[in-house]
Amino acid sequence: MYICSMYSSELIKGTLKTIVLNLLKDNRKMYGYEITQEVKKMTSDKIQITEGALYPTLHALEKQGDLITEKVYIGKRVRKYYILTDQGKVTMTDRVNEFADFMKTMRFLLDLDSTVQNA
Amino acid sequence: MRSITDDEIDFILADIERKGIVTEDVRYNILDHVCCIIENELPQNGNFKEFYRNTIARFYKKELLEIERETENLLTFKYYFAMKRTLKIIGLLSVIFILLGAVFKAMHWPGAGVIIVSGFFFFCFIFIPLNIILTFRDDKKATNRLVITLGMILTTTGIFGLLFKVMHWPLANILFQGSLAVFGLVFIPLYFFIKTRNPETKFNAIINTTFMVAAAGMLFTLLQLRPSHHTENKEKMMIETQSFVMQQLKNTNKQLLLSQEVKSAEHANFIKISKQLLAQLDENNAPTALLSSINEYNEKISEIGDTSLKSMDKKSVDYLPENSYILKLQIISNENAYLCLANNN
Numbered sequence A: 001m002y003i004c005s006m007y008s009s010e011l012i013k014g015t016l017k018t019i020v021l022n023l024l025k026d027n028r029k030m031y032g033y034e035i036t037q038e039v040k041k042m043t044s045d046k047i048q049i050t051e052g053a054l055y056p057t058l059h060a061l062e063k064q065g066d067l068i069t070e071k072v073y074i075g076k077r078v079r080k081y082y083i084l085t086d087q088g089k090v091t092m093t094d095r096v097n098e099f100a101d102f103m104k105t106m107r108f109l110l111d112l113d114s115t116v117q118n119a
Numbered sequence B: 001m002r003s004i005t006d007d008e009i010d011f012i013l014a015d016i017e018r019k020g021i022v023t024e025d026v027r028y029n030i031l032d033h034v035c036c037i038i039e040n041e042l043p044q045n046g047n048f049k050e051f052y053r054n055t056i057a058r059f060y061k062k063e064l065l066e067i068e069r070e071t072e073n074l075l076t077f078k079y080y081f082a083m084k085r086t087l088k089i090i091g092l093l094s095v096i097f098i099l100l101g102a103v104f105k106a107m108h109w110p111g112a113g114v115i116i117v118s119g120f121f122f123f124c125f126i127f128i129p130l131n132i133i134l135t136f137r138d139d140k141k142a143t144n145r146l147v148i149t150l151g152m153i154l155t156t157t158g159i160f161g162l163l164f165k166v167m168h169w170p171l172a173n174i175l176f177q178g179s180l181a182v183f184g185l186v187f188i189p190l191y192f193f194i195k196t197r198n199p200e201t202k203f204n205a206i207i208n209t210t211f212m213v214a215a216a217g218m219l220f221t222l223l224q225l226r227p228s229h230h231t232e233n234k235e236k237m238m239i240e241t242q243s244f245v246m247q248q249l250k251n252t253n254k255q256l257l258l259s260q261e262v263k264s265a266e267h268a269n270f271i272k273i274s275k276q277l278l279a280q281l282d283e284n285n286a287p288t289a290l291l292s293s294i295n296e297y298n299e300k301i302s303e304i305g306d307t308s309l310k311s312m313d314k315k316s317v318d319y320l321p322e323n324s325y326i327l328k329l330q331i332i333s334n335e336n337a338y339l340c341l342a343n344n345n
Helices: A016-021 A032-042 A051-064 A086-109 A112-119 B006-018 B024-041 B050-056 B064-107 B112-138 B143-164 B172-196 B201-223 B230-259 B265-282 B287-303 B316-317 B324-344
Strands: A003-005 A047-049 A069-076 A077-084
Touching: A016 A032, A016 A047, A016 A051, A032 A047, A032 A051, A032 A077, A032 B024, A032 B050, A047 B143, A047 B230, A047 B265, A051 A069, A051 A077, A051 B024, A077 A086, A077 B143, A086 A112, B006 B024, B006 B050, B050 B265, B064 B112, B112 B143, B143 B172, B172 B201, B230 B324, B265 B287, B265 B324, B287 B316, B287 B324
Parallel strands: none
Antiparallel strands: A003 A047, A069 A077
16 A cells, blocks of 8 residues: 555655655645656656555645645646645655664664675 | 546546545545546557556555545544543543542542542543544454443443442432443453454453453442341341330320420420421422421521520431431420420420
């Protein structure tokens, strides 16, 4: 249900909000399908966000006040563009920093640098 | 790029609705997403319906409703940690209030009722519902949810029974004994059969069931407790002595009445009021009627103004009919004292 990718779902579960918030930085506005395609393109298909995981996350971020939406009517259908709010920018920075710190800790914990050197 | 038609949009929207998506935002998000996929990935001569069926199947594992449930879950439990913190604070407050109320009640200090009712209110109306909500979030199994909900409801009704008993409100016994009966006959067997089916919870279920049966048994025994034979005999002797004293007083009063003429209208009036009150006590009259007679009686005693005559205690009416005997004895004693007084004059 979470993220379909070449990585295990346990590994990347919990990073979806960070991915979405980071994509929308620099005042970009994107809609759901566009987000999935962008992530797919940027990671060369290594991470593919499923619709079942994306929309609940987008709704939760909107409810929390991290995102606002802009509706555009295309014929009979409505497209919702998601935009980062000021609060969302702070959340995004916090989450990205937290994740960077986590990666640093994991790198040290799993002794990845020496593993790479030894390889 | 293929352009999607209005009929195709209507078809997709109807299908999403049919699959149970009711939230408008979720519905339009899915619609736009499916449309985008079709526009970008369906070849010009491709079969729309077949492609749509394959596309929508990518959105879920078992059913499309999963998206709506997941959204609801994320939104509802946004305040999960705040709720957990509230649960801890309210739990602590309830315990403090209930214990403090119990001490106040035992010492007969003022404010005991307010403190104890507040404690039970916090416990029953905030702590227990919050606990049910949080348990529902953590445990998705229907049988486990049934057990926890039934348990919490029985705890609430049982506590209300106890509260009503402490506050001397009506229906206390029905609430408490009813809860205990449902607990023993429905909840414990249900808990046992549901929890022992799971190997992980089997051992704990057996231990918990033993504790619950023991607790229910002890409570039931406590409810059935009767006074010992020794106490019953003492009570019987006391009643016999009181009856004897009362009869003696009645006989003396009769003789006193016979030995003297009714000296005044006031004298006759006092005897009349006494008789009227005694009759009302015999008939177990409504407290309001009884209170008005007691007021009349007390006024008469204050008119006479003799210290050997005691006014009736109006609070005693709250504990009728258990103490009607004491009230009757007081009336007859007063009558005796009055007659002796009149005789001496």
